Amino acid sequence: MKIEDLRPARGENKRRKRIGRGPGSGHGKTSTRGHKGQMSRTGKSQTPGFEGGQMPLIRKMPKRGFNKRPRKGYCILNLKDISLLKKETSITPQLLKEKGIIKGPLNFLKILGGGEIDVPVNLMAHAFSGTALEKIKAAGGRCEVIKI
Secondary structure, eight states: OOGGGOOOOTTSSOOOOOOSSOGGGTSOTTTTSOSSSGGGSTTOOOOTTOBTTBOOHHHHSOOOSOOOOOOTTEEEEEHHHHTTOOSOSEEOHHHHHHHTSSOSOOSEEEEEOOSOOOSOOEEEESEEOHHHHHHHHHTTOEEEEOOO
16 A cells, blocks of 8 residues: 555545635536525624524613623722631731632622621721621721721
């Protein structure tokens, strides 16, 4: 057997469909596009989500109010996340970033009252919710608001 005798397996290679090359090719005249209609025209491109003239799903979905874009570096933490740092007495945004509780950029930190805290801590953040303030003070801790 020589290299020139090698052939691909039967049915492995398929010939390209040559469109618009006359009636003898079997793909002449309309060039496999059919007669009339949106898909037979030149420049037939569709936008993503096009559903053949049916009202697209994205337009059917209700949109109410103003959806504001989230700020970069805006972080919200619950008290249960802070209670993981039991040995720390003074907790700052920089300490939370060092410990890996906060990932990514940090420009604003708000503490919410989800979870419980039983150790008195001195907590520094840009904002606190009402329940977070109550729970921290009930545990004997202090809350310091950082001015922006």
